[in-house]
Amino acid sequence: MNLAFLGPQPADGRPKLPGSLQVNRRLDQWLRMLPEGAVVLTPGKVELGQGILTALAQIAAEELDVALPRIRVQAAATPTSPDEAVTSGSLSVQESGMAIRHACAEARGIFLGVIAQRSGVSRDDIIVRDGDFVAPDGRVLGSYWSLAEAALLAVEATADATPKRADQRQITGSSAPRLDLPEKVFGQPRFIQDLRLPGMLHARMVRPAARGAKLVSLRDGALPNGATIHRDGSFLAVLAPEEHEAEAAALRVAARAEWAVRDTLPDHTESWLAGAPGEASTVLDRVAETPEPAHRVAGRFFRPFVTHASIGTCCALAQWDGARMRIWSHSQGIYNLRADLVKAMHLPAEAFHIQHVEGAGCYGHNGADDVALEAALLARAHPGVPVRVLWSRAEELGWGPVSPAMLVDVAAEADAEGTLLRWTQHVTSNGHSGRPGRGALPTLLAASMLAEPFAVPNAINPPLAGGGGAQRNAVPGYAIPALHVGMTHLAEMPVRTSALRGLGALANVWAIESVMDEMAAKAGADPLAYRLRQMEDARARDVLTRAAEMANWPGRVKREGFGLGLAVARYKGTGAWCAAVAEIEAAERVFCRRLWLAADVGEVINPDGTLNQIEGGAIQATSLCLLEQVRHDARKVLAGSWEDYPILRFSEVPQVEATLVARPEALPLGAGECSMGPVIGAIANAIADALDIRLRHWPFTPENIAKAIEPTCPN
Numbered sequence: 028m029n030l031a032f033l034g035p036q037p038a039d040g041r042p043k044l045p046g047s048l049q050v051n052r053r054l055d056q057w058l059r060m061l062p063e064g065a066v067v068l069t070p071g072k073v074e075l076g077q078g079i080l081t082a083l084a085q086i087a088a089e090e091l092d093v094a095l096p097r098i099r100v101q102a103a104a105t106p107t108s109p110d111e112a113v114t115s116g117s118l119s120v121q122e123s124g125m126a127i128r129h130a131c132a133e134a135r136g137i138f139l140g141v142i143a144q145r146s147g148v149s150r151d152d153i154i155v156r157d158g159d160f161v162a163p164d165g166r167v168l169g170s171y172w173s174l175a176e177a178a179l180l181a182v183e184a185t186a187d188a189t190p191k192r193a194d195q196r197q198i199t200g201s202s203a204p205r206l207d208l209p210e211k212v213f214g215q216p217r218f219i220q221d222l223r224l225p226g227m228l229h230a231r232m233v234r235p236a237a238r239g240a241k242l243v244s245l246r247d248g249a250l251p252n253g254a255t256i257h258r259d260g261s262f263l264a265v266l267a268p269e270e271h272e273a274e275a276a277a278l279r280v281a282a283r284a285e286w287a288v289r290d291t292l293p294d295h296t297e298s299w300l301a302g303a304p305g306e307a308s309t310v311l312d313r314v315a316e317t318p319e320p321a322h323r324v325a326g327r328f329f330r331p332f333v334t335h336a337s338i339g340t341c342c343a344l345a346q347w348d349g350a351r352m353r354i355w356s357h358s359q360g361i362y363n364l365r366a367d368l369v370k371a372m373h374l375p376a377e378a379f380h381i382q383h384v385e386g387a388g389c390y391g392h393n394g395a396d397d398v399a400l401e402a403a404l405l406a407r408a409h410p411g412v413p414v415r416v417l418w419s420r421a422e423e424l425g426w427g428p429v430s431p432a433m434l435v436d437v438a439a440e441a442d443a444e445g446t447l448l449r450w451t452q453h454v455t456s457n458g459h460s461g462r463p464g465r466g467a468l469p470t471l472l473a474a475s476m477l478a479e480p481f482a483v484p485n486a487i488n489p490p491l492a493g494g495g496g497a498q499r500n501a502v503p504g505y506a507i508p509a510l511h512v513g514m515t516h517l518a519e520m521p522v523r524t525s526a527l528r529g530l531g532a533l534a535n536v537w538a539i540e541s542v543m544d545e546m547a548a549k550a551g552a553d554p555l556a557y558r559l560r561q562m563e564d565a566r567a568r569d570v571l572t573r574a575a576e577m578a579n580w581p582g583r584v585k586r587e588g589f590g591l592g593l594a595v596a597r598y599k600g601t602g603a604w605c606a607a608v609a610e611i612e613a614a615e616r617v618f619c620r621r622l623w624l625a626a627d628v629g630e631v632i633n634p635d636g637t638l639n640q641i642e643g644g645a646i647q648a649t650s651l652c653l654l655e656q657v658r659h660d661a662r663k664v665l666a667g668s669w670e671d672y673p674i675l676r677f678s679e680v681p682q683v684e685a686t687l688v689a690r691p692e693a694l695p696l697g698a699g700e701c702s703m704g705p706v707i708g709a710i711a712n713a714i715a716d717a718l719d720i721r722l723r724h725w726p727f728t729p730e731n732i733a734k735a736i737e738p739t740c741p742n
Contacts, residue, residue: 042185042186043186044126044129044184044186045125045126045128045129046121046122046123046124046125046126046129047071047109047111047112047122047123047126048125048126048129048130048184049126050110051071051109051110051111051126052183052184053180053181053182053183053184054130054133054134054137054180054181054182054183054184055178055180055181055182056069056108056109057069057070057109057126057127057130057131058087058127058130058131058134058180059175059180060171060172060174060175060180061172061175062172062173062175062176063172064097064158064170064172065097065098065099066087066088066091066093066097066098066099066158066171067099067101068083068084068087068098068099068100068101068127069101069103069107069108069109070083070100070103070108070109070111070123070126070127071103071108071109071110071111071112071123071361071362072103072111072114072119072122072123073102073103073114073357073358073359073361073383073385074102074207074385075114075357075359075385075386075388075389075390076207076385076387076388077119077388077390077636077640077699078205078207078633078636078639078640079114079119079120079123080100080206080207081203081204081205081206081207081633081636082119082120082124082632082633082636083100083119083120083123083124083127084098084100084203084206085198085199085203085632085633086124086127086128086131086199086632087127087131088198089128089131089191089196089197089198089199090127090128090131090132090135090190090191091131091134091135091155091158091171092135092155092156092157092158093157093158093171094157094158095198095203097157097158100206102382102383102384102385103361103383104361104380104381104382104383105361105362105365105379105380105381106377106380108361109126110362111123111126112360112362112363113359113360113363113462114359114360115359115360115391115392115526116494116599116697116700117598117602117603117696117697117698117699117700117701118697119697120632120695120696120697121694121695121696121697124632124695125694125695128190129184129188129190130184130188132188132189132190132191133184133185133187133188134179134180135155136187136188137179137180137182138160138171138174138179139153139155139160141174141177141179142160142168142169142174145168145169146160146162146168146169148162148163148168153168158170158171158172193630193691193692194691196691199630199632199633200630200631200632200634200691201633201634202633202634202635202636203633203635203636205636207385217385218339218357218384218385218386218387219342219343219344219355219356219357219384219385219386220339220340220342220386220387220417222344222355222384222415223415224344224346224413224415225413226412226413227344227412227413227414227415228266228267228268228273228405228409228412228413228414228415229266229267229268229269229270229272229273229415229417230257230264230265230266230273230401230402230405230414230415230416231264231265231273231274231276231277231416231417231419232263232264232277232401232416232418232422233263233264233265233277233280233281233284234281234422234425234426235261235286235288235476236284236286236288236662236663237286237288237289237291237662237663238291238292238521238522238662238663238664239288239289239291240261240286240287240288240289240662241261241286241287242258242260242261242263242284242285242286243285243286243287244284244285245258245263245280245283245284245285246283246284246285247283248279248283249279250265250267250276250279250280251267251272251275251276251279252267252272253267253268253269253272254266254267254272254273254275254276255267256276256280257404257405257408259404259476259477259478260476260477260478260479260480261286261476261477261480262401262404262473262476262477262478263280263284264277264401264405264416265277265280266405266409266414270417288662289662290661290662291521291661291662292521292522292659292660292661292662292663293521293661294660294661296331296332296432296659297329297432297434297724299521300329300432300433300434300455300456300517301434301455303455303517303518303519304517304518304519305455305515305516305517305518306515306516306518307513307514307515308513308514308515308516309511309512309513309514310454310491310495310498310501310502310512310513310514311491311502311510311511311512312510312511312512313507313508313509313510313511314509315508315509317440317448317449317508317509318442318448320440320441320442320448320449321441321442321443322440322441322442322443322445322546322549322550323438323439323440323441324437324438324439324542324545324546324549325436325437325438325439326436326437326538326541326542326545326721326723327434327435327436327437327723328433328434328435328436328437328534328537328538328541328723328724328725329432329433329434329723329724329725330432330433330435330533330534330537330725331432331656331657331725331726332429332430332431332432332522332524332656332657332659333429333430333527333651333655333656333657334393334424334427334429334430334527334655334657334666334672335389335390335391335393335423335427335527336423336424336655336672336674337386337387337388337389337393337423338387339386339387340387340417340418340419340420340422340423341357341386341393341394341395341397341398341417341418341422341423341427342357342386342398342415342416342417342418343355343356343357343395343398343399343401343402343403343415343416344402344413344414344415344416345399345402345403345405345406345413345414346406346411346412346413346414347403347406347407347409347410347411348410348411349410349411350378351378351379351380352368352372352374352378352379352380352403352406352407353380353382354368354379354380354381354382354399354402354403355381355382355384356381356382356383356384356395356396356398356399357383357384357385357386357387357395358381358383358395358396358399359389359392359395359462360396360462360463360464361381361382361383362464363396363462363463363464363465364381364396364399364463364464365379365381365464366463366464367396367400367463367464367469367470367471367474368399368400368403368469368471370467370468370469370474370481371400371469371471371473371474371477371481372400372403372404372407381399390527390528390647390699390700391430391525391526391527391528392428392460392461392462392525392526392527393423393427393428394418394422394423394426394427394428394472396462396463396470396471397426397427397471397472397473398416398417398418399471400469400471400472400473400474401416401472401473402414402415402416404473420667420668420669421666421667421668424657424664424666424667424668424671424672425663425664425665425666425667426472426664428461428523428524428525428526429522429523429524429525429527429657429664430459430524430525430526430527430530431456431457431458431459431486431497431524432456432457433454433455433456433497433531433534434454434455434456435452435453435454435455435501435534435535435537435538436451436452436453436454436455437450437451437452437538437539437542438450438451438452439451439542439546441546441549441550443550444550445546445547445549445550445551445552445557445560446560446561447505447506447507447508447546447561448507448508448509449507449508449509449510450503450505450507450509450510450511451510451511451512452501452502452503452511452512452513452535452538452539453512453513453514453515454497454498454501454512454513454514454515454531454534454535455497455514455515455517456488456496456497456514456515456516456517456531457485457486457497457516457517457520457524458485458486458487458488458496458497458516458517458520458524459486459487459488459489459496459497459499459524459525459526459530459531460486460487460488460489460496460525460526460530461484461486461487461523461524461525461526462525462526465487466484466487467484468481468482468483468484469481470483470484470486470523470525472523483520483523485518485519485520486520486523486524486525488514488516488531491600494530494599494601495530495531495599496526496530496531497514497516497530497531498512498514498531498535499529499530499531499532499535499599500531500532500535500536500539500596500598500599500600500704501514501531501535502600503539503543504562504564504567504595504596504597504600505543505558505561505562505563506561506562506563507561522657522659522664528644528647528699528700528703529598529644529648529700529703529704532596532598532599532700532703532704533648533651533652533703533704533707534725535704536594536596536704536705536707536708537594537652537704537707537708537711537725539596539708540594540595540596540704540705540708540709540711540712541708541711541712541715541721541722541723543557543558543561543594544592544712544715545721554592554593554712555571555575555580555593558571558593558595559571559572564597564604566597566604566627566688566690567595567597567604567606569604569625569627569688570595570604570605570606570625570626570627570688571593571595571606571625573606573625573686573688574593574595574606574607574608574623574624574625575593575606575608577608577623577625577684577686578591578593578608578610578621578623580593580608588612588613588614588717589610589611589612589613589620589717590610590611590613590712590713590714590715590716590717590718591608591609591610591713591716592608592609592611592708592709592710592711592712592713592714592715592716593606593607593608593609593709593712594606594607594704594705594706594707594708594709594711594712595607595705596701596704596705596708597701598696598697598700598701598704602696602697602700602701603626603627603628603629603696603697603698603701604626604627604688604701605624605625605626605627605641605701605702605705606624606625606626606705607622607623607624607645607702607705607706607708607709608622608623608709609621609622609681609706609709609710609712609713610622610681610713611710611713611714611717612717613714613717613718615729616653616728616729617653617710617714617727617728617732618653618679618681619649619653619681619710619713620681620682621681621682621683621684622645622649622681622682622683622684622685622706622709623684623685624641624642624645624683624684624685624686624702624705624706625685625686625687625688626641626685626686626687626688626698626701626702627687627688627690627696628687628690628695628696628697628698628701629690629693629694629695629696630690630691630692630693630694630695631687631689631690631691631695632695634687637687637698638685638687640698640699641685641698641701641702642683642685642702643699644698644699644700644701644702644703644706645681645683645685645702645703645706646675646680646681646683647703648702648703648704648706648707648710649675649680649681649706649710650674650675651703651707651725651726652706652707652710652711652725652726652727653675653710653726653727653728654673654674654675654726654728655672655673655674655726656725656726657672658671685702710727711727714727714732718732720732720735720736721735722735723735
């Protein structure tokens with residue numbers, strides 16, 4: 028779970044503090060002042076391309092009353108950064124941002140108190156101006172920088188600090204240039220893939236011939252100059268001084284390896300999901316007496332395995348000096364990664380120093396943690412020598428964790444006017460979190476391949492109070508008297524599953540919003556008016572109305588081959604609200620041509636960055652539902668290239684128009700994932716509008732459209 032889901036009160040009775048400050052209470056864990064006139068900010072959340080470090084810098088600059096260029100944000104590292112668990116779930120502003128806001132407000136108060144005491148000027152009369160403390164007569168009484176060596180922040184935070192009111196803020200709420208973009212735009216080496224260390228060896232993994240295969244034998248043979256082999260059970264790699272030599276050696280070794288293989292994957296994922304054993308549970312049960320329904324809709328929605336498809340492949344570097352293991356990683360959770368490295372390598376936590384370095388981003392749990400263990404194992408076998416492991420495209424698509432396949436069964440009932448009476452929803456899925464650091468066994472790929480292997484633990488679903496996994500957004504956001512939501516967590520996991528942007532929300536919102544459109548049609552009602560009539564959440568109504576206005580929903584004109592659809596959801600039921608209207612064209616296949624999005628994320632820290640996240644999520648959702656699925660046979664995932672796992676091309680990206688509903692006085696909410704479910708739901712409803720076909724099988728390809736013409740599930 029993320030830190031936001033800790034209990035309301037610490038066990039020792041200390042006061043509850045905002046966000047991650049609750050469990051990282053020392054102020055000097057979060058920031059320090061430099062004599063040269065800068066503030067070093069040290070969050071535990073990491074940059075994944077979402078612009079979070081810029082937003083956190085804005086929050087700090089605001090509360091400290093310093094210019095934004097004075098803020099230097101330091102990349103997370105163990106053990107010096109606060110442990111903020113995982114950068115995920117659209118929670119970084121809520122967890123890290125609110126911790127930094129409070130910590131900086133308290134730091135400002137501490138420095139202000141010292142200046143007031145030394146100068147004799149009342150603290151209420153002192154103005155903080157870009158780090159200087161100024162008396163009413165204009166005298167500079169001191170600064171953060173003049174007290175930088177005084178260790179004033181070597182204290183625990185209290186609950187006494189009062190951050191600025193919404194009407195006092197000037198830096199947050201305004202767009203600021205991304206701190207990470209200049210180096211990226213001008214091609215400077217910033218990514219983990221760019222990192223080079225003196226004397227470094229390049230390593231390539233030699234993967235098994237199938238899932239669960241065991242290495243039986245390895246024939247001898249010549250290798251490129253300087254290349255060597257490392258084997259530990261079925262963990263097999265080659266190392267060489269030059270990258271091309273490592274790649275050539277890996278191909279030769281792969282041809283000499285003999286594997287014991289067996290069938291481990293189901294032939295037909297949809298039927299396997301329906302019949303696989305699992306643990307059933309109730310997510311929500313609300314009982315009410317309802318009259319006999321006049322309308323009923325029932326359907327089964329299937330989502331296949333999908334994967335991250337990061338443009339840059341996973342990479343890590345490691346160096347072992349006999350006592351300390353240094354690792355450079357683009358992991359989303361460096362402390363969680365460390366916890367699994369401790370288990371897999373039988374080393375103490377203090378032996379690991381993990382430095383975060385940006386990667387291509389993945390918005391979910393890809394192979395970044397896996398490749399870190401691989402680099403560490405190889406570095407331990409070559410003391411003193413830095414080892415770099417880079418995955419291939421085939422490894423990225425075929426061996427990284429995938430997002431689970433899902434079945435969502437829905438049955439809804441309404442009276443003659445269309446008012447909802449009863450709703451039943453059941454989700455069947457593997458767990459959506461196989462992240463490291465959350466169980467007794469390591470979840471990292473290589474741990475199951477060693478000579479003394481670890482069992483592969485089943486992925487978990489966090490509880491709904493922690494955001495949920497398969498059950499995320501399975502509870503409809505409409506007024507329904509009788510409601511039952513259940514979940515079956517599958518006990519078997521033929522393909523290793525974990526988190527991908529949005530988790531179960533994507534399938535659940537798609538199913539819910541599809542059924543809402545079908546119920547509106549049964550009642551002879553407009554889909555927009557039908558939703559508004561069933562909706563008690565005022566903020567949901569606002570975003571839905573705004574998106575419909577942007578798309579001119581009331582004035583829409585039916586065009587041959589085109590369709591409009593809409594959908595709305597509050598992410599996780601506790602996060603940001605987003606509504607989407609989609610226009611699709613049904614040509615040789617379905618294309619999404621336009622998207623209109625309205626979102627309510629509470630207080631907005633960086634409007635441009637927030638809109639980027641909402642638009643990016645919408646485009647990724649478009650790619651996922653129109654094109655993406657992980658195909659496999661009985662032994663392995665078949666995707667090895669972009670031809671096998673197509674994603675949306677630049678020429679196919681829809682025109683996106685997005686707006687934010689201003690709520691400066693409200694608590695900030697994450698924006699990274701809120702648009703995805705509504706976009707998928709809106710696209711599905713737009714296809715139904717264009718073709719009069721209800722799609723219940725993802726992706727929305729011509730093949731699945733053809734299947735939908737003869738539905739197998741009753742309506």
